[in-house]
Amino acid sequence: MKISRIAQLGAVAAIAALTLAGCASNEGGAGAAPVSSDAPAGLSGTLTGSGATSQQVAIQSWTAEFQTTNPDVTVNYDPAGSGTGRESFGSGAVAFAGSDRAFKADEISAGPFDACAAGSDLVEIPAYVSPIAIVFTLDGVDSLDLDAATLAGIFAGTITTWNDPAIAATNSGVTLPSTAITPVHRSDKSGTTANFTDYLSANAETVWTYGSVEEWPVQGGEAAQGTSGVANAVKGGQGTIGYIDSSQAADFSAVSVKVGDEFVAHSPEGAATALDASPFDEGRADTDLAIKIDRTTTEAGAYPVMLVSYLIGCAEYKDAAAAELVKGFFTTAISESGQESAASNAGSAPISDSLREKATTAIDAIK
Structure with a gap:
């Protein structure tokens, strides 16, 4: 396709x-x-x-x-x-x-x-x-490059501050504060959660051990109803990070994810490239x-955090x-x-x- x-x-x-x-x-x-x-x-x-x-x-x-x-x-x-x-x-x-x-x-x-x-x-x-944007609010930081294992650690609650060495390792030259990380997740049963956790599970299963799930499995962080609820919680906080459909991500700082040897920002083009690499179920x-999304593609320009x-x-x-x-x-x-x-x-x-x-x-x- x-x-x-x-x-x-x-x-x-x-x-x-x-x-x-x-x-x-x-x-x-x-x-x-x-x-x-x-x-x-x-x-x-x-x-x-x-x-x-x-x-x-x-x-x-x-x-x-x-x-x-x-x-x-x-x-x-x-x-x-x-x-x-x-x-x-x-x-x-x-x-x-x-x-x-x-x-x-x-x-x-x-x-x-x-x-x-x-x-x-x-x-x-x-x-x-559509791509799923991983958005955050952190004073002085407009964008970040993160690999799947680091994202998994953040949302699993094992990486807890923004100056953690795992985050610093892929963001040379960025001044990272010691601010606590507040992961924001959906409180409702959500297909966006299922797609996001599917990406984490496929690429970092030793860190994200919960599989692909629609209901958030980790205690802690902040829960919010629907895409708009997560967007509002991330925007209204400090040190917050969450996942939302990109249709509501225009005004946010966002993460570029590691695909192969490059970091790729969320975009319709990136989602299209990832879909093109994916077969029908x-x-x-x-x-x-039904389409079986290839979350582990290394295709240039692909953005596999998508739905x-x-x-x-x-x-x-x-x-x-x-x-x-x-x-x-x-x-x-x-x-x-x-x-x-x-x-x-x-x-x-x-x-x-x-x-x-x-x-x-x-x-x-x-x-």
């Missing part, structure tokens, strides 16, 4: 909850995006989803575009976190989920998925590709496009009207204009044409 043109990172304020209705073509910002010729039209009704906070700005963009050709549709999306979104989808409380990880094979086997018809496969579309349904956030629905719904709305919304999200709108507003990396082709085939199967 080759991701080509990447839009410039834009700073957009986070939204606590999203409810967009009416004719979004009259709104500013995301509503000004051009409409894809493939976008469905003439739909009506209410579409409800829940899930990842990372996707909320992108979903605002997709909603505005979707409603331009479907003004009689209301889209409600609750950015309650990836875990909550998957649970709500499983219970049938929402028609689709946004999640920073795909369902695991054993979760799919166990079910239930109450919105889906009996025996239905899942549709999991990698619609939002095997053994899944044709409509399930692929999915739109998740049923291949076959119990409710045909819900199926039409999900199909239309997912089609809008992966369209070229939908991806460019999300890139402009959220700093994500547009998916490649080849991935769009596979996603279109999966979405066309929804009924």
Whole structure:
């Protein structure tokens, strides 16, 4: 999968909850995006989803575009976190989920998925590709170069001051104070946490011994709800460090991570390069496009601290009207204009044409 043109990172304020209705073509910002010729039209009704906070700005963009050709549709999306979104989808409380990880094979086997018809496969579309920025607040320091083992030590609580020799070793010439480090983590069940800890586990398993987990496993530090909560906690502190979707990282000092022999800053281009080095997960349904991210890539310019956030629905719904709305919304999200709108507003990396082709085939199967 080759991701080509990447839009410039834009700073957009986070939204606590999203409810967009009416004719979004009259709104500013995301509503000004051009409409894809493939976008469905003439739909009506209410579409409800829940899930990842990372996707909320992108979903605002997709909603505005979707409603331009479907003004009689209301889209409600609750950015309650990836875990909550998957649970709500499983219970049938929402028609689709946004999640920073795909369902695991054993979760799919166990079910239930109450919105889906009996025996239905899942549709999991990698619609939002974004770096996870590791951001910090430390007087007099604008950027840092850190390897995975040092990051793992910081978030595991074994490296406790900013002038620790491990930090100094990769930051020659930087004056590091003895300020205590306060790691900030998500308090909610989070796909961003899962992706961040997956990176730590893959690259520094002897230091980060907790594996890839959605719920923070370490006592201490500071906990905050959602992406915006972590961002606010890091910004409001001193000596703080946390991990957030890059859509909310424009005003922060940030870490460049070691990849091969270089240090790479977070960027859509870096996330795209890491994705390009990653294969699809095997053994899944044709409509399930889960990707196994290669966290240990040494590809030049790759930024492997990144997430692929999915739109998740049923291949076959119990409710045909819900199926039409999900199909239309997912089609809008992966369209070229939908991806460019999300890139402009959220700093994500547009998916490649080849991935769009596979996603279109999966979405066309929804009924």
